Amino acid sequence: MPWKLLVRNVLGHPVRSLLTIGAVMVAVFLVCILQAVTSGLSRSLDASSANRLLVQSAVSLFVNLPLSYQQKLTAVDGVDAICKWQWFGGRYEQDKGGFFPQFAIDPEPFAPSYPEMTITSGSYEEFKQTRTGCIIGEQLAQKYGWEIGDRVPILGTIFTRVDGKPWEFVVNAIYESSSPAFEEQQMFFQFAYIEESLEQGGATGPKGSGLYMLKLSDGADPISVQRAVDEMFANGPQRVQTTTEAEFNRQFISMLGDVPQLLRLIGGAVLFAIFFAVLNTMLLAGRERTRDLGVMKALGFSNGVAAGLLIGEALLLCATGAGLAIAIALSTEETIAAVTATFIPGFALDQGTLLMGATIALMIGLVSGLLPGIRAARLTTTQAMQEIV
Amino acid sequence: MAFVPIRYNVRSLFVRFSSTCLTVLAVGATIAVFAGMLSLQQGFAVLFQERGRTDLALFMRQGATSEGESGVTRTQCSILKKEVPEIERGADGNPLASAEMYLAVRLRKFDGGETNVAIRGVEQATFAIHGDDITITEGENFTPGSDELIVGGGLLDRIANCRVADTLKINTVTFRIVGTFAGKGGYQSEIWGDLDRLSEALERPVRSRVLARVAPDTDLAAIEARYDEDLRLQPKVINERDYLASQTSSLSGRFLFVGRFLALIMGIGAIFTGTNSMLATIGARTHEIGILKAVGYQPRAIFLSFVGESLLLGVLGGVVGCLIILPFQGAETGTMNSTFSEVTFAFRTTPTAMLESIGFAASLGIIGGLLPAWRASRMTPTQALRRS
């Protein structure tokens, strides 16, 4: 196989090769981005825990469960620990456009229930003791350059302070997560602090807790616990819905409605466009190359080599385009993640996505080279030599 | 200056039929995505932005960006209804003002997943205020004070258990659906019922807003200012049109943003493809170009001719793209708005969307043709004729 000739053919038409590589690059980039958006959603499903349940209002996402429920939940069989989770929904004062989740939780049962979280600096004990303390994930710390001891001002939107000032939290610890379902862009502080502020009139906001997380004891049956909790509150005051973590995450995905499907359609259109484009290029190249291929065959090269030159060229162009696309995607990953976080969280380019992009590009190269390649192989030498390009 | 006859370009496109087809398809797919996003955005805009009324005023809690965040107590509602003179009076002499409660509740979709649907508890005055904008299309309106509901027509095909005679459990209370209504804009995707009964069932005594009829050019900012120092309440006053615009602008803006982003990126790819195609066709036609020049056509004429051919390719791609999208016309789709509530709207490939798409395609064609056309115009006749 005359490799040098293969490369020379690609280099010999620099504009055409560059344009084709460019088109492939654009398409693979888009496909990877689209895939990263939807794969982020399912990643959180796969990593969900089997021994944590979430109790939420059966009525609405926007309704809290009464605090009195906590006492009653301790009576349920199979529950080791209960932790409140309240979505805070605030904005970092210095980056109002940026977005990261904040939750008010119970520090005592929190850490033991989430073993995927490990404290990498600071002290969790300190956090338990500090009323206005908070812990943040590595990614969040890196994003804003926060360190232990920093005071972070958060403007409340759901919970607002009566004096109009932002809430201030002291960073007590930074954590790292071993699970993609437990993100490192989050901030956690004391539920008790928020509750106190509401009671003393220093702030306004909804009472109660958005979620109760139940940590199951070893050997407890999740289904029976779910049923027991749902039945316990079947007559109110707020009906509840107890689900596994996976089901909880899935509900958000289903609320996106047709968006994932739409993204898939777009991805499909992109692939079609690029397939036609590369095929066009290769057919044109094949036609131009007919006489050269005739000469090669006259010299004694086999049909396979003639076809191989065209297939190889297509593969080379597609591989280069894919490689460039992946490089660009990786370098812009953070920017895109920041932009998409407001509508679909969890954007990340994992290996699977990149591999998929590369594979698709190579498949397109293979098929695009195959058609002119087969045509070249089947032409008899005399036909090739006589063909007027 | 004599122009190269267009016939020449059109014929050339046919002579290289397979190459023309592939290029047109590649551009077509790009335009289909663009036109698709535009159609979504248009469907959305048509449904929402044009329907808000300027003679309806909304009173909400100050600082609330949407009804979901707003809280107005019963007392505050009474004050507003009685005290605001700009509120028009009905035939019976009572103010045309109605307290309403809004909450996005979870309901099951037909495909088994869950979604959030807006439930609105209303007083009877709400119907008087909206007038003919809200009409009962099936069954009858709910009886005030009863556990009955009416469902917006847009929900029927997506949400389970919301046809007439079905029952829905709201928290711990079972409500019966007695009618279907047609409404404008987002109301199409809502479920309405008696304010007091729903408030009790949901354990939500606080209302979300007061809806009132006012004269179309009423100065609402002045009303708001009036309560600046008032300790009892500080409402945010906005007319329905502005409110709906603010609610939908973020979602509409998102469609536009994503659409433009995709268009830009795919457009670049399409330009590369178009340029490649034109370069190849010119490469194969150097002999013809040489003859044209030898015959006496100016370089500028050659340039325009090939740009024109590329433009033609682009427009063909645009037409194909629109044809791909047209079958989706009217297809209903749903997504969520900023309060996670179900928003149903239909694909609308308006003439505007099609024109914009074809215009975009044409510009892709022109840009893609510039380099090849320039090359063709710069060839000397001898170079061109010798190459064959």
Add this chain to the structure above:
Amino acid sequence: MSAAIQLRSVTKSYTRGGEELRVLDELDLDMDEATFYALMGPSGSGKTTLLNLVGGLDHADSGAIQIGADDLAAMDSGELAQWRSEQIGFVFQGFNLLPVLSARENVELPLLLAPLSRSQRRAQAERALDLVGLGDRMGHKPRELSGGQEQRVAIARAIATDPQIILADEPTGDLDRDTADNVLELLQRLNRELQKTILMVTHDPQAASYANKTIHLDKGKLGRIDDNSQVQRSS
């Protein structure tokens, strides 16, 4: 070294525009080793077709073609390709060099099919280019060479694998008088000094006079064979 070429009752037809044209009609022909033949005849007489068949580029419809010990009809296209790479060198009217390769790389191309190392290939290619008098132009691309130089590179390519037979199809058709003479003299030298059998299709009697013998074809059959030794030009 050289081989005799034998054609027995060779027939070849083409279908063009629905009509079947019999280009070679039961042709019988014997060609000697180490002889420079010119092949002439009116257009449509089958000259190029004969060349292609002898070169194994195409199969005859019927009849036998024997070249040395090899029976072409018995070989499939794969075997023919292999045989071609060892036994035949082609020279075309349009030169047909690959534009993306340099002169030396063009000459090396057929050598890729032989079991040679990279340095061996290079050495052999350079030797061939020296032989045709282009030792100083090896790195040039075809577009940087004149027509005559291109054709000489093509000839170097044809002899690079040291084949027994050189088939030339109107090799001087695109060249001016002086350059044509140079190329024809080169072919003569290859025949005399390296004992190559050369079959050259031409319509130019002056070019034909460089050959030892001239084969005349008429309507697909053998017309006559002229011996040019008396009128042959010497270098």
